[in-house]
Amino acid sequence: MDTKASLTVTATVFVLLSLRAIIRRRRSSTVRDIAGPESKSWVFGACYTFTPTLPRIHLAPTSTGNLAELLLPSSYGQNEFAWTKSFGPVYRVKGCFGQDRLVISDPVALQYITNSPNFQLGPVLAVMRSWLYDRNSVITVRVALGCPIEDLGPEFLSVNTRLLDIASTRSTGQIIFDAIAVHVPKPLLRAMIHLPTSAFRALRTSKFLSRREGWRIIREKLQAPEGNYDADIYSLLMHPDEKNGTKKTLHAEDLVAQTSLILLAGQDTTANTLAFGLLELARRPDLQNKLRDEIHATISGSRDAAYDNMPLLNAFIKETLRMYPAAALSERVALQNSVVPLAEGITTSSGKKIDAIPVDKGQVVMLGIAAYQRHGSRWGANSEDFDPDRWLDGRVRQGEAIGPYANLLSFFAGPHTCLGWRFAIMEMQTVLCELVGNFAFSVPEKEKGPFRLRLATTLLPLDAKGEKGAKLCVRRVV
Numbered sequence: 497m498d499t500k501a502s503l504t505v506t507a508t509v510f511v512l513l514s515l516r517a518i519i520r521r522r523r524s525s526t527v528r529d530i531a532g533p534e535s536k537s538w539v540f541g542a543c544y545t546f547t548p549t550l551p552r553i554h555l556a557p558t559s560t561g562n563l564a565e566l567l568l569p570s571s572y573g574q575n576e577f578a579w580t581k582s583f584g585p586v587y588r589v590k591g592c593f594g595q596d597r598l599v600i601s602d603p604v605a606l607q608y609i610t611n612s613p614n615f616q617l618g619p620v621l622a623v624m625r626s627w628l629y630d631r632n633s634v635i636t637v638r639v640a641l642g643c644p645i646e647d648l649g650p651e652f653l654s655v656n657t658r659l660l661d662i663a664s665t666r667s668t669g670q671i672i673f674d675a676i677a678v679h680v681p682k683p684l685l686r687a688m689i690h691l692p693t694s695a696f697r698a699l700r701t702s703k704f705l706s707r708r709e710g711w712r713i714i715r716e717k718l719q720a721p722e723g724n725y726d727a728d729i730y731s732l733l734m735h736p737d738e739k740n741g742t743k744k745t746l747h748a749e750d751l752v753a754q755t756s757l758i759l760l761a762g763q764d765t766t767a768n769t770l771a772f773g774l775l776e777l778a779r780r781p782d783l784q785n786k787l788r789d790e791i792h793a794t795i796s797g798s799r800d801a802a803y804d805n806m807p808l809l810n811a812f813i814k815e816t817l818r819m820y821p822a823a824a825l826s827e828r829v830a831l832q833n834s835v836v837p838l839a840e841g842i843t844t845s846s847g848k849k850i851d852a853i854p855v856d857k858g859q860v861v862m863l864g865i866a867a868y869q870r871h872g873s874r875w876g877a878n879s880e881d882f883d884p885d886r887w888l889d890g891r892v893r894q895g896e897a898i899g900p901y902a903n904l905l906s907f908f909a910g911p912h913t914c915l916g917w918r919f920a921i922m923e924m925q926t927v928l929c930e931l932v933g934n935f936a937f938s939v940p941e942k943e944k945g946p947f948r949l950r951l952a953t954t955l956l957p958l959d960a961k962g963e964k965g966a967k968l969c970v971r972r973v974v
């Protein structure tokens with residue numbers, strides 16, 4: 497079958513299956529009764545008339561309605577944060593084909609959903625994972641991640657850069673694809689990886705190279721003398737270690753299947769968080785100088801830096817993670833009928849007061865991680881500003897414990913907490929000390945305006961031309 501024919505067959509199957517699923521679906525009336533932005537079309541939900549309190553945005557001609565407004569504004573958050581202010585920490589948006597989705601940034605609801613077995617990965621992540629894994633296993637053990645990955649060579653780097661480039665774009669077509677893909681049986685979705693498109697070709701090559709690296713590491717571990725194991729993720733998952741809490745071991749094939757995920761999940765998340773951090777520093781020379789002074793005073797020639805004893809460095813990392821969480825809006829789906837508790841009761845469109853939301857099996861909820869991390873009640877009056885001092889002067893309110901680090905949801909929470917979060921913090925501490933200790937960053941004249949954000953697979957900064965990345969001037973200072 498040629499490319500055109502295989503794409504046509506796939507598209508037809510998608511449309512038929514999605515129509516079947518949509519016709520069957522009847523969502524909870526409570527969800528339909530929750531207030532949210534207006535949407536006018538069943539298929540695309542296009543909404544061109546806004547209430548005066550909401551900012552106008554430019555819509556793509558084939559708008560998918562509320563979802564496009566949420567995911568594709570000229571700068572990410574433009575509508576989401578405004579809707580959170582207008583409708584509160586729980587509101588309803590219209591997805592493709594009239595689907596009702598909940599957008600939630602209420603801390604108690606977030607804590608419940610991230611920890612509950614009743615909610616699982618949302619449609620987008622589930623589809624992507626089904627392409628990365630050959631098997632269904634998901635690592636849920638919490639271990640230190642000392643990745644024994646060697647130099648993977650130019651081929652791996654170039655294919656992963658291509659994949660991450662594809663992952664850093666988002667279009668209305670993708671929104672419709674994501675909406676349909678969730679109704680397609682897993683085996684059919686998995687088979688899509690064999691489609692002869694350049695994106696799937698890059699994905700196949702990346703998967704092949706990650707598997708080869710995974711097997712190389714495992715062979716090395718198997719050949720290690722009995723009892724002489726390293727404290728890295730592969731050793732811990734292959735050999736039971738009561739002390740570190742890994743009582744079960746994983747089958748080698750399962751561990752290999754995780755390698756692509758580990759390599760991809762750790763790359764753009766950390767890189768983009770650091771890019772946001774450097775952008776903020778470049779715009780705040782005073783903060784940059786104070787941080788450099790702390791770095792020089794603490795490290796002063798020693799390679800054994802006590803990173804955890806650097807208050808400003810750690811406050812700066814927390815503030816960067818708070819303002820720019822890589823997974824700013826994460827999707828989950830209810831696996832069975834559930835009742836989601838709320839920190840504060842809400843009033844529905846019909847005037848009913850509720851302090852919990854009953855949701856049906858199959859309900860998609862979008863976790864407003866970035867919106868939660870901007871709630872004034874939790875992070876202080878200027879919660880929309882970048883201000884690391886809030887972590888030093890007690891302005892941050894301790895409340896429900898969510899997430900593994902600083903009550904932030906940037907690394908998610910519950911059984912799906914980021915496997916590499918400690919590693920990521922250490923990576924950021926090290927890289928920032930090296931970069932800020934040795935170089936000064938400033939914003940080029942052309943880039944002086946406010947920078948924009950895009951939410952694709954991860955949140956990333958855009959330059960003045962709307963291209964991916966942050967452009968900065970760099971000068972050596974030491």
Ligand code: HEM
Nearest residue numbers: 761762765766769822823826906907908912914915916920
């Ligand atoms: C600033 C850096 C990072 C951020 C903000 C981040 C954030 C996240 C988030 C939000 C999730 C949960 C996604 C979801 O289920 O919806 C996640 C999962 C994951 N992350 Fe990270 N991550 C970072 C760095 C890393 C690094 C460096 C690694 C590995 C070296 C890594 C490996 C993983 C893996 C394997 C998972 C899947 C865990 C599971 O489902 O059990 N991450 N990360």
